[in-house]
Each structure stands twice: as C-alpha cells, then as structure tokens.
Amino acid sequence: MTKKLMKGSEAIGEAAVQAGCHLFFGYPITPQNEIPEYMSMRLPQVGGTFVQAESEVAASNMLYGAAGSGERVMTSSSSPGISLMAEAISYLAGAELPVVIVNIMRGGPGLGGILPSQSDYFQATKGTAHGDFRLLVLAPWSVQEAANLVQDAFDLADYYRNPVLILGDGLIGQMMEPVEFADSREPIKVLPPKTWAATGHNGSKPRSVINSLFLDPEELERHNFHLKEKYDRMERDEVRYEAHGLDTDYDVLIVAYGTVARVCLTALEELAEEGVKVAMVRPVSLFPYPSAAVREAAAGAKAVLVVELSMGQMIEDVRLAVGRSKPIHFLNRVGGMLISPDAVIDKIRAIEDGSSEEVRHA
Amino acid sequence: MLETVFSRPDALRDVTTHYCPGCTHGTIHRLIAEVLDELGVRERTVGVAPVGCAVLAYNYFETDFHEASHGRAPAVATGIKRARPDLVVFAYQGDGDLASIGMAEIVHCANRGEKVTVVFVNNAIYGMTGGQMAPTTMPGQVATTCPLGRDVDMAGHPIRVSEMLSTLRTPAFVARASVHTPLLAVNAKEMLRRAFSYQVAGRCFSLVEILSTCPTNWGIPPAEATTWLEKNMLPYYPLGVFKTPERGSREPLPLEG
Ligand SMILES: Cc1ncc(C[n+]2csc(CCOP(=O)(O)OP(=O)(O)O)c2C)c(N)n1
C-alpha cells in the first residue's frame, strides 16, 4: 500500500475502477471533466468501457441500461448536468438499480459559474426529481475520503439497490493530495447475488423486467412502502459523521460538510489555542442526515453555527435536528467565493460577543 | 398424423395484449418474436420498451426487458449492450418516442454504430396520450393538437426517419416496412430478420421502421385504417432498404489540404 499524489477527480475515477466499476457514461462539464477524462484513459486498460454520451440525459439512461445488466456503473457531472439526469435518477430509484453518481457542484442557479459551491444540497437530499424517493448522499472533505466513499458507495448501492450520490464541491475535484488504495478490499456489506439483473432468461430463473411502472394503484402503493422501508433502514444504519472537540466544554457548535468543514477545523484549532472552545459535527452522509449527532452535540453548546457555500440550504436540517432549543447562526460565501478560517474565527467571536444575528425562523 | 402449422412463437407470452382492435402493434410484436425464435436467440435477448402504447411490451415478450423513459430507449439499449455485448438487445419505439423527444438518442445511437436493433413503429400520431400531433403526422392530418390539420408552415413536414438516419456515414442497416397486408408483413419479417442477423453477427446498428395503424386516434374503423395508411402514408414513406453496412465505409475522410 503506497501513497500516491492524486487530483481528487482522478482519485474518484481510480477508486471506482478498483471497486470493480467497468462502465462509465458521461458528458463534459466543468469542473469535473477530469473524471470522464481519467475514465476514458483508465477503463480500456482493465477491459472496461467508457462512452461519451450525447448529453447527460443519454448518459444517465445508458447508466440505467448498464446497471440493469447487473454491472457496476458510474457517471459524474456537475450541477446543470445533474438537473438533466433527474428523470433517469428517478427511474433508477423506482426500478431499484444500484449506480454511483458523482456531482462536483458549481454555483447556480442557471448556468451559474464554474467555481466551487455547495448549491445543490436541496437537489441532492430532497428534490432530486419527481416521485417519492431518496438517494444515499455522501460528502467527502478530502481526496482520500472521496476515494474511500466512492468505493463504499458501490457496496451501498448494491446492498440497498439504490443510487448513491457522491456530493463534492469543485475543490474536491481539483485539489491534489496523497491517496492510499488498499491492495485488496472487502465489501463493507454482505452483497447478495444480482438475481434481478436482466441478462436473458432460459427458464432457469424468473424473467427479469427492469421497471418502475405500476399501473395498479395498490401495487404502486406497496412499492412506495417497500422503498420507504429501505430508506428507513438507511436512516438507521448508514448515518456517517465526524465529531471534533465534543469531549471538552464548548460554547459554539459548528455544523459544516465537505471542504468547508476543513476550513472550519483550521479555525477551530486556532481558537482552541486562544482558549476559545468550539466544537464541530461534520455530516458525511447528508441523507441519512446525522440529526441525532447534531442534536446531542448542540445540547452542550450555547449556539450553533452553520457554515456553507450556499444560501443556507443545510440550515433546514440543522433546525429540524435542534428545534428552537438553540440559536442558529450562519456564515456563507456563494458564487464560487470561498470562506477563510479568519472569517470563521470572526464569526465565532461575533457570536460570543453578541454582535452576530441569529437566523430567523418562521 | 396432425401437424402443427401455426402456433404462438416461444418468444411471445401467452397473454392478451391491451392494443385496440385494428392496431398493428400486435402484428409487429409477433413478427419480432418469430424472428427471435428462428434465430435461436430468445434466451439471450433483452428488450427495451418505450413510453407510448407499447409501454407494456415487457408483458408480451418472453424475454428479459427494461422499461425506458420516454425517448431514451436507444441510450438504455446502449448501456445494456456495452455492459453485455453477448446479449441481443432490441428497442421498440413509437414515433413520438423516437422522432420527437428521443431524436438525439436515436441519432447518436445509430451514429456510434451501437450493435443493437431498433424497431420503430410509425403510426403518424401520439397513440397513448390520445391522438396529439407527432413529428410523423401527415400534412393536413387532423390531430388533437392540430384540430385543423397539420400546418406544414407552422409544424414543418413529417420527418422521414429512415431517410435521415441513412445519411449517417457509420455503417448500418436501415429499412422501412409495413404490415398492413399479409404479403407486406412477410417482407417486414424479412427486414427484421436481416436487422437482427446483422446484430447477431456483430456487424452494425440496425433499424426497421414499420408503418402502423392507429384506428382509435385516427378516428376511423380498423378496415378503413389500412386504406388510409396505404393512401396517405405509403407515398410519403416509401418501403425498402435504405442502407446496408455493405454500402458505405467507416474509414475517416482525410483532412483536405
Ligand atoms: C417525459 C415525458 N413526457 C411526456 C410523456 C407522456 N407521453 C406518454 S406516451 C407519449 C407519446 C407516445 O407516442 P408514440 O411514441 O408515437 O407512441 P404510440 O403511443 O403512438 O405507440 C407521451 C407524450 C411521458 N411519459 N414522459
């Protein structure tokens, strides 16, 4: 096991290949072009297939076809491209197909910008597309974690027969860090054989139909309840987060995810040296959201600070977790602007001296 | 000794279809099933059903199936075939599905030369949604969204998919057939057989456009539908083979100068 310096995008691609993903379908969009580029170079080396689709609409439907054949498959895109994949993602969830989708977010709405952002939190966790479904959403904060989460994502997708979304910001895709890949890797779940795959039938197994159409309302209702039961199991078993500084006293609890949380950690460490006590919960799974962890950590704080590269999309989940028991403050930059550790430090000081206004709620 | 001379193909399931009386979707299903049986590929065939009247095709064929979203069957077929090149993959699509919402997918699937077969059912109307204008609706033909008849100044002329796809340089088998008489149905089956054979041999993309009736949304009795097709559609949508892989080359053109 050796450490290798890799760009986030390349590490994501390599992690997928090592997890047994042999098919990739994609369409160019900044800032994630390095993922399809890497796959177009790497997949032929392992006997795999890369297809540059005519659009994200087509790419996501190729993904559907390939996943229905039982293969491990992946696509990646950035915000507007994920919007175009929405219909297919809903079909994937409805037909219960395991796929891994990577969204390297850029600023929006519309064509927006090409710089790092976290503007697709709602899209990822609540309103990806039509219909009653959920994606399992994982948000890395480092290149190493991106690689690990991609590999876990394939296991989770297979286990739950559900699309898993890796939600990264532009920084994750672009930054270079040392990454380590295990020589061999065991799945994190016991994976049943894919007897449901549509690969032709000769009577030795029941006919496979990859489908999300249920014209009988009772049958569709049963299907919806079946999916919900699966999402409930994810909420029970797949919550992931990281806690920092919860073991000592603290006044302010930071909640932040992705690369923003790294900036917050730097601020937290600097403040600790000055004796200002701050803690942090970093959600790694955004669905299921680590609500209990946020609630319990908030109980020990005077105030909660949410830090995001969006207009405050995650505040809703933090509010649901802590209710009105604690004031919630918010720090953000958007449009591709980044947050510095100093900005976080200033905000914490403002919370401490009462000059920061809390987020209003209805 | 009694001899069976006509029976249900193995590739068709023993179920009643939901198609209207006089609709030729069912005839087309049967021809596909006969070809799959005769080529001996049923057990390794995966079909892709469209959104349209044939949305439930997966209930009618005795093969594995994928239900695709509206227009995306060629992309789904691409995914299946790239994942499992050993499978025989066919997409079954209507004219709204293929020539309107899914135009990009069919053009690029054909242009990449995916080794899949597309059966394109052209009935000059949106059947499932209740008779709206399709890209293939005839000039002057009345539809629920062109109550005065298709106005070619506003809606353009009907798209001739087979002609259009045969302009692509990538080798392919492209043909147009009809099934409104027994003799033509025999020809249609031969075209389907050739289309699937090219796929089985790993040769090329293949598409058979089949003219089809929709008495329900054309608003005429089944018997008249056949005559209507012959009189209005046949002259504009000529039958025949438009492209074979033997004609055309995959060599790139040299850069000029
Ligand atoms: C994204 C999307 N848009 C619209 C529809 C509604 N819709 C269902 S079938 C159909 C038209 C089908 O017509 P055609 O492809 O000609 O097939 P036919 O029913 O005539 O066989 C439409 C527009 C849909 N299901 N999905």
Ligand code: SF4
């Ligand atoms: S509506 Fe038209 S295309 Fe659809 S089943 Fe009836 S006749 Fe056939």
